């Protein structure tokens with residue numbers, strides 16, 4: 100399998116290189132050159148299989164040649180061994196036609212673990228094989244950071260630097276990043292919002308002398324392997340609910356568009372999907388774009404669903420490339436307009452193609468809280484604020500026939516204050532995470548300035564001087 104950049108000007112790469120690269124050198128994001136196809140019998144055979152077996156079948160065509168089958172199987176087995184539910188991503192029925200796909204049974208209680216636990220192992224494998232070290236950077240609005248740190252803490256070949264918006268993540272999220280004591284972990288609290296953090300990460304990838312000097316690697320969903328691992332649970336849920344013999348709809352709480360792009364990928368690979376519904380909080384750039392055809396940045400408003408407080412949605416670029424027929428020049432034009440003027444227009448044809456697949460809706464703060472209260476009072480099911488946004492938006496897109504799966508992206512205990520205010524019930528952390536709430540914290544507060552962050556990384560990353 101070969102990978103090409105959305106902007107069409109970076110080298111075509113194999114899987115192992117895409118895994119280590121993060122952002123393409125033309126500023127774009129890597130996509131597989133073609134979508135592997137699964138026929139109806141293969142999809143039907145996923146029903147009832149262990150998650151790990153489906154993961155192997157879905158992931159291997161993308162990885163073929165880079166990682167031998169037995170090694171890939173072992174990595175998958177180890178990655179999901181630590182999940183607290185034997186089904187890894189169980190489906191729970193919460194209404195006559197509605198299901199929540201619980202993606203939060205991993206070590207840091209968010210869907211990010213599903214991909215990150217595998218990504219950490221794959222990167223370590225490739226770095227060891229090549230005798231290299233890497234400096235990993237990531238931007239987080241709360242969940243990616245903790246999941247990435249958990250996946251890479253103590254790993255000999257990597258140092259990890261996570262940039263998060265100071266004061267804008269929940270205390271559980273912050274502690275997941277600041278309490279690991281391993282020396283290769285660096286939690287950087289930046290004086291800005293998530294978009295500032297993400298812009299600095301992309302800026303560092305586009306600063307080639309720095310990028311090469313520190314052997315920069317990325318674990319945000321700009322890294323294709325993150326999306327790849329997330330495709331699996333769409334197939335697992337789809338097959339459990341009757342695919343390929345009937346269509347399924349998915350509503351996805353969305354920020355950086357990575358999770359829902361994985362659903363789009365599953366669809367391209369043969370999963371019969373009726374609709375992929377984008378659910379946003381009041382930072383609703385994606386819902387607005389699908390409605391108006393104009394992608395237009397506004398300021399970020401802090402909400403009780405902080406992980407979705409995002410305006411510049413990285414993976415939307417992957418969708419643009421798809422609906423523009425992989426026309427790199429068209430994608431470059433739109434991305435240049437975005438960086439120059441803060442907005443761009445999507446042409447009619449590509450917009451029509453998007454609307455054929457995607458629906459969208461937005462959920463404000465009151466609606467988020469009342470959705471949490473409602474499901475708690477009616478069904479005794481406690482939602483986290485991000486999943487609540489999905490549940491709220493899904494109602495408007497449920498046709499009463501096609502099963503509607505809402506992606507349950509985080510455990511309510513990650514947001515105990517907001518959940519308690521909404522439902523009167525304070526969710527408890529799993530026993531093994533409770534110590535974290537009293538452990539010593541370690542973080543570095545820095546200005547949201549690329550130069551400042553780069554200097555900090557150069558001073559602390561072992562890849563700069565060591566190179567195994």
Ligand SMILES: Cc1ncc(COP(=O)(O)O)c(C=O)c1O
Pocket residue numbers: 209210241242243320352353354355356357358359406407485486508509
């Ligand atoms: C709990 C939670 N829900 C939803 C999202 C949105 O996911 P994505 O950025 O892949 O759209 C995130 C973070 O991105 C998150 O942490």
Ligand SMILES: N[C@@H](CCOP(=O)(O)O)C(=O)O
Pocket residue numbers: 238239240241242243244318319320321354355357406407413
């Ligand atoms: N919501 C995310 C934002 C970064 O997401 P990613 O999927 O692009 O890595 C978070 O919680 O950090």
